[in-house]
Amino acid sequence: MMGRSPCCNENGLKKGPWTPEEDQKLVDYIQKHGHGSWRALPKLAGLKRCGKSCRLRWANYLNPDIKRGKFSEDEQQIIINLHAVLGNKWSVIASHLPGRTDNEIKNFWNTHFKKKLLQMGIDPVTHRRRTHHDLINVLSNLPQWLAAAAANLANLSTHPNWDDNFFRLQHSDATQVLAKIQLLHNILIQVLMSTAPSSYIETLMNHFGCSSIPDHHQYLYEFLQMNSNLEALENGSIIGLPPQITAQMQSNLPNYEVYQQPQSSVNAQPVNGLEIYMSNNSDCDDHDLQLAAEYYSFPPSNDIHRYPNSLVSASPECCSIVSQIENKLNSNDISNCQLPSSSTTSTTFEPLGDIMENEASDSYWKDFIDEHVVSL
C-alpha cells in the first residue's frame, strides 16, 4: 500500500470551519464545471483547502440535493431496519434515503437512536434485547480486572522506591479504586437480583449445584466469588499484600445495605431467534436445542437444555445499567494498568481511576445506587 496523501495542514492549506466566501467559491465552481478531480478542484476554484475538505463540504452541506430538517417516521424506520441488517454501513443506508447524507444519518444514529434503543432495553449493535446473561458476563469479568489491579497494587507495595511519598500516594489511590470495584461488583449483583425473574436465579443456582434455595442472593454471591479475589480480600490475604494494606482496603469499603429480595419478574416475551424457536417448538429435544443454540450463538451451547429460563429478557432498567457500566469499562482498558516508572508522572491506576473518578466522588456511587438499585 502506498503512503497516504498529506491532508490539509501542509502547504498553507486552511482547516476548520468554512466561511461563507469559501462556500460561495466552491458552489460557483461546481455549478459551472462540476467537481471533476477533487484534488485539482481547490486550485482551480481559488480555494486554500485540500480536495478532501472540499468534497466533504459539498457532499455534506453545500449540495442542493441535500434534504434538511428532521427525519420523518418513515425515514427513521428505514434507518433502523437497514442498520439491523447492514450495521454501520452509513453510506449504503444513505443510498436508500434520497437527500440524506451518510454523515447526517451517522450523527442522528449516535445522538438519537442509540439512546432510544438503550432506553427500550435493546442492544443498539445487535438489535436484540439484552438478557441477564449479558449482566452475568459483565460480572464475571470483574474478578479478572480486580486481580490485575491488585497485582499491580502488590507490585507497588514492594517497589524499591516504596518510601517515596509519590508511591504511597499512588498506593492510597489504588486501594480506593479497588474498593470501588468491589462496590461496583455488589451493585451489579443487586441489579441482577432486583431485576431477574426468580425462575432464572433458581435455574442458575441449580446449575451450580445448589439444590435448595433459602437465600438466592447469598448463593449467587458465593458463586460469583468462586474465582474471585474478593473472597481473599475479605480474608485479609489478597495476592500477598501486607495485612495492614488489606486492612486499609477493607476500611475503604462503603457499607451499603444488603440487598433485599426481588418482588416481581419482568417481561418474558420471546425476543430473539432462539427464544422464538423455543417457544414455537416446545417439544424439541436436546439435539434440536443444541443446534438451535449454536445457530443463534447463545452460550453455552452444550448446556442449553439446562438453561430453560436463562433466555428471559432483562428489564429496560437492567439493560440500561449494563450498557452504562460496559461503556465505562470498555472506554478504560483496565488490562493496561502500568506501574509508574521513575521517569514518568503517570499514575498507576489512571485507567481505573478514570472509571471511578470521572464521575468522581463517593456521592456519585451513592446516587447511582439510590437511582438504579434501591428504587428497583
Add this chain to the structure above:
DNA sequence: AACCGTCTCAACCGCGGCTTA
C-alpha cells in the same frame, strides 16, 4: 448573570479499496 454539563453536528483523520501507469 455566570457557570457548568450535555447535546449536536460539521469537520477532520486515518485507513483501505480501486484505478492507473
Add this chain to the structure above:
DNA sequence: GTAAGCCGCGGTTGAGACGGT
C-alpha cells in the same frame, strides 16, 4: 506484479448551542 495516486468510508473530535442550577 506493484507502486503511486485518488477517493470514499467510518470513527472521532471539538466548537457552539442549549438547558439547568
